[in-house]
Amino acid sequence: MDDAADFLAQAAATLGERAFTRDPELVDPWLTDWRGRFTGAALGLASPSSPQQLSALVKLCAAHGVALVPQGGNSGMSGGATPDTSGHQLLLSLRRMDAIGPVDAEGRKVTCGAGAILQHLHEAAEAAGMRFPLTLGGKGSATVGGLISTNAGGTQVLRHGSMRAQVMGIEAVLADGAVFSQLVPLKKDNRGFDLKQLLIGSEGTLGIITAATLRLLPALADRIVVWAGVPSLQVARALLLHCERAVGDALEGFEVLPQSCLEKVLTHLPSARAPLAEVHPWHVLIEVVADASAAATLRDRTEAMLASAFEAGLVEDAAMSASEAQAEAFWLLRDSIAPAERAQGPAVQHDISVPVEKMPDFVTAAVPQIEAAWPGTRAVAFGHLGDGNVHFHVIAPPGVVPAAWQEGDGKAISRQVHDMVTAWGGSISAEHGIGQLKRDELGRLGDPVAIALMQRIKHALDPQGLLNPGKLVPLAPSPSNP
Ligand SMILES: Cc1cc2nc3c(=O)[nH]c(=O)nc-3n(C[C@H](O)[C@H](O)[C@H](O)COP(=O)(O)OP(=O)(O)OC[C@H]3O[C@@H](n4cnc5c(N)ncnc54)[C@H](O)[C@@H]3O)c2cc1C
Structure with a gap:
């Protein structure tokens, strides 16, 4: 044999x-x-x-x-x-390791297997009067292990942080087969390195996560979703600051999308309707929430927030959800951007962040620059403006051969976008991770000292290089750090 x-x-x-x-x-x-x-x-x-x-x-x-x-x-x-x-x-x-709970409502935590699906986690928390404060469009298939390994973000980072902020404990199998078990969550623990943080966001290159203890919050008593039309991304940013001042911690989500994105989604979901009667250059989805102590005044506070936004000229038109079904319908439009785009043909996607206050100007500068350099392409930006993170997608001209375009123009476009992001002090991966898609770009643009450290940590924890090789950690030693 x-x-x-x-x-x-x-x-x-x-x-x-x-x-x-x-x-x-x-x-x-x-x-x-x-x-x-x-x-x-x-x-x-x-x-x-x-x-x-x-x-x-x-x-x-x-x-x-x-x-x-x-x-x-x-x-x-x-x-x-x-x-x-x-x-x-x-x-x-890891999908068979999908046990969830029991939910510890008093301790505000739950331990689940790495294969637990995010949607199921939400449902289990809800059944116990709690909630897990992280969600994203792929919640029907994304697992706890994948979310931790990519340090996923989503639409509630604005208030609750990314996956890193939700993890209280981790269990993982290391490259030599040892089981690292730190599921017991201690609020204070200074016994050396916080090793679980090393595993979070390591994309399966340092260990295989098998379970995690995650933080929960009490369930919401009410939420309202507002769909607003605004003239520009700069005004959207001003609206964000306005909402933060008006409702403070009640502001849970703030997402943006241009009119062209909304049109694409409406084509993809024939039964969906545009929330506003008129066309607007940009659309903003705002979620405000309240627990039981604040629910009675939520609608009044949201109306006041909107009224003053209209007065200040920050909003052209807006619709407030009148029911949970309508709130869900607004979110469905936002969550369907990625599937709608996937159905429409080749594009190169960039999950980028720049300092929050610079994002509107970055998008305003980058869109025409890319479209002029590659005639026939269309650049769109949408997503988590409140986190300084947008998904900057460049759609191929009609009629191209997808694979050839991705390999040629697609790669050149990505290099230019990443160069711009780096020049603006940003990151080429805000929340989706590096994987194999961006490993070379990280090697090209990353801080050589940080890359050398990553290489050394990878070698120390996985000397044979058997955990997810070819992903995340750039291969070649950087020139200034041979
Ligand atoms: C429609 C849609 C919308 C999305 N929106 C967002 C968004 O808003 N924000 C966001 O951050 N992401 C988003 N995503 C991306 C995706 O859902 C996340 O990256 C998610 O964390 C991936 O989880 P997964 O279980 O599918 O992981 P996989 O795709 O299976 O794996 C992702 C990475 O994690 C590693 N991995 C998986 N499980 C483990 C484990 N147990 N131990 C060690 N390594 C592991 C894999 O090797 C791989 O490197 C979206 C995806 C879709 C389809």
Whole structure:
């Protein structure tokens, strides 16, 4: 028996029939990323159901030099969960480790498996009178492990922070098969490095997350979603400051999208309706919330916030949700931007941030610059203005061959966008991570000292380089730090 056959036989014996397959019908659907930009091949698909089973598998992989590619819901935007094309890597699904709870309402926390789906976590928290304060458009498939590994953001970062702020404890299997278990959440703990923070945002390159203890908040008593039309992104930013002054902590979300994005979504969702009668250059979705102590006055406070915004000339028109169904309908429009765009053909996406106050001017400068340099393209920016994070997408001219365009003009456009972002003091990855999509760009534009540190940490924790190789950590030593 050769080594590969030996490994496969032992992996099947370690995991059992249900948890290890090479059946293309079961493996192939997981070999392409959500955007369809990367397709890999795999030795097989492993789906362990416990940290102990995973630990045994990782030890086996270490003994045979087999690389592992962790995968949760495969909703990531950077190709981080897609294996390379060699067929030598093992795809590792955490989806069977999906237990949630019980919810500890008094302690405001819940422990769940890495494979728990975000939507299910929301439902479990809600059933116990609590809520998990992070959400995003991919909530029906994104898992706790994936959210932690990408340090995901979403639409509530403005008030509650990204995934990093929600994690109280972590359990993970390390590259040598050891189980790092720090699920017990201590409010104060100064016993050295905060190792869980190292794993958060490490995209499966330093350890495989198997469970986490997450912070919860009491359920909301009421929320109102406002859809407003505004003349420019600069005015949208002024409106954000106005809302923060008017309702303070009640402001939970503040998202922006241009008219062209809304039109794309309405084409994609034929039964949806535009919230406002007229066309506006930019649209803003504002969510305000209240717990039981403040719910009685929420509508009055929101109306007052809007009235003064109209008076100050910050809003051209606005609609306030009158029911939970209408609030959901407004959010559906926002959450459908990514699927609508995916359905419309090739584009290059940039998940970027610059200092919050500079974002309107950045977008105003970048859109015409890119469209002029690549005639026929259309650049759109939408997303989390309140966090200084927009998704800056450049849509290909009609009629191009998608793969050839992505490889040629698409890559050149991305380089120019990333150069601009760097010059404006920003980040080429605000919330989607680096994966394989941006690894070379991080190597090109990242701080050489920071990259060298990342390389050293990666080597210390994964000396054989078997955890998600080819992702996140740039390969080549930087010139100034050989
Ligand atoms: C419609 C839509 C909207 C989205 N909106 C947002 C948004 O607003 N904000 C945002 O931040 N993201 C957004 N995303 C992206 C995506 O949902 C997040 O990146 C999410 O965190 C990925 O979770 P996942 O379980 O699908 O991870 P995967 O895609 O499976 O994996 C992502 C990365 O994490 C690693 N990984 C997965 N599980 C583990 C584990 N248990 N241990 C170690 N490593 C692991 C993978 O190797 C990979 O590198 C959106 C996606 C979609 C489809």
